[in-house]
Amino acid sequence: MSKNQNNVIGLDIGTSRVVAAQRADEGDRFVAQLNAFVTIPHTKLTENSLKRENVPHSVAEGQILIYGNESARMADLLGREVRRPMTRGVLNADEQQSLAQIAEIVKTTLPDNPKGAKVCFSVPAPPLGQEVNLTYHEATLRQIIEQLGYSDVRSVNEGVAVVYSELEDTNFTGIGVSCGGGLCNVALAYMSVPVLSFSIAKGGDFIDSSAASVTGEMVNRIRLIKEESFHFNGQPSDKVMQAISVYYDDMIHALVQGLRSALSGSRNVPRFGRPVPLVLSGGGVLPRGFRERFEKALQATPLSVPVSEIRLANDPLNTTARGALVAGLSE
Numbered sequence: 601m602s603k604n605q606n607n608v609i610g611l612d613i614g615t616s617r618v619v620a621a622q623r624a625d626e627g628d629r630f631v632a633q634l635n636a637f638v639t640i641p642h643t644k645l646t647e648n649s650l651k652r653e654n655v656p657h658s659v660a661e662g663q664i665l666i667y668g669n670e671s672a673r674m675a676d677l678l679g680r681e682v683r684r685p686m687t688r689g690v691l692n693a694d695e696q697q698s699l700a701q702i703a704e705i706v707k708t709t710l711p712d713n714p715k716g717a718k719v720c721f722s723v724p725a726p727p728l729g730q731e732v733n734l735t736y737h738e739a740t741l742r743q744i745i746e747q748l749g750y751s752d753v754r755s756v757n758e759g760v761a762v763v764y765s766e767l768e769d770t771n772f773t774g775i776g777v778s779c780g781g782g783l784c785n786v787a788l789a790y791m792s793v794p795v796l797s798f799s800i801a802k803g804g805d806f807i808d809s810s811a812a813s814v815t816g817e818m819v820n821r822i823r824l825i826k827e828e829s830f831h832f833n834g835q836p837s838d839k840v841m842q843a844i845s846v847y848y849d850d851m852i853h854a855l856v857q858g859l860r861s862a863l864s865g866s867r868n869v870p871r872f873g874r875p876v877p878l879v880l881s882g883g884g885v886l887p888r889g890f891r892e893r894f895e896k897a898l899q900a901t902p903l904s905v906p907v908s909e910i911r912l913a914n915d916p917l918n919t920t921a922r923g924a925l926v927a928g929l930s931e
């Protein structure tokens with residue numbers, strides 16, 4: 601492996617998780633952190649315990665902020681919700697305070713020494729049918745990464761990153777889908793050239809908060825239950841599982857509808873000579889039976905671009921970061 605390959609970092613700054621990817625001799629290496637934090641009262645004892653366990657945290661105004669993976673467990677123990685620097689795929693422009701927090705979280709995924717390294721980070725596509733300006737989000741993340749010491753910073757669309765990660769065998773032609781926490785991102789590429797992209801403003805967070813509101817459970821708790829035991833095969837075992845399945849179907853339906861209208865409405869859609877593959881990635885595709893559920897929904901409403909097969913990504917939680925790495929390496 602050339603030395604330069606070592607010096608490129610693919611960075612997926614997602615609503616739910618931040619993932620950094622780097623090439624190593626033994627394969628691609630990933631570091632992931634929950635994009636969340638929780639504040640607890642400061643005591644010297646707690647601070648020392650966190651230090652001993654290497655839990656990312658900071659102390660300010662009599663409070664301890666716990667960042668990343670550990671924040672979810674702590675919040676659950678205390679019966680609280682985690683706080684999140686991003687919603688629906690983008691930075692919350694109203695929460696200036698969250699910029700410091702996201703910088704801390706991103707920093708924990710990156711190498712200690714930024715010298716000479718290049719970062720390629722993922723950005724979402726605008727929601728279908730909405731005029732959302734993503735300039736603030738992209739420019740602010742770029743600033744944050746530059747302030748961490750990186751001078752060569754570029755970005756890649758999330759759906760396109762999925763194609764780069766998974767569709768080398770079709771010469772980067774096909775549809776990449778990432779079902780994340782805040783959004784479902786979709787892109788169509790033809791021989792690696794992005795043809796169209798969009799997002800749907802429903803993802804894991806939508807499922808969690810909707811299921812929480814009909815069952816009276818906490819959102820963070822629903823997420824933990826969903827990740828541990830939800831699947832599509834068979835009857836839901838209780839009210840929480842049933843609620844999760846209802847909103848999962850809602851998300852899948854919105855995604856399929858979005859695909860259908862974006863592809864039929866676009867004059868840019870090339871007349872592919874042959875059917876193209878569609879890849880499903882992101883944490884949202886992990887429940888057993890998801891691929892089959894999606895396939896069934898798609899069969900009910902065929903697309904104007906014929907789909908040859910529906911695949912699950914190799915490593916759905918790391919696909920976007922890997923694709924961002926591929927994009928960074930190829931430039």
Ligand SMILES: Nc1ncnc2c1ncn2[C@@H]1O[C@H](COP(=O)(O)OP(=O)(O)OP(=O)(O)O)[C@@H](O)[C@H]1O
Nearest residue numbers: 614615616617780781782783804827882883884886
């Ligand atoms: N094992 C699992 N089963 C079901 N859902 C899961 C599982 N693991 C993670 N998730 C869900 O996947 C979502 C996070 O996925 P991902 O990391 O791809 O999102 P993200 O990239 O941070 O968000 P976005 O792309 O929308 O900004 C969360 O809603 C999480 O609850």
Ligand SMILES: [Mg+2]
Nearest residue numbers: 614778780920
């Ligand atoms: Mg994502």
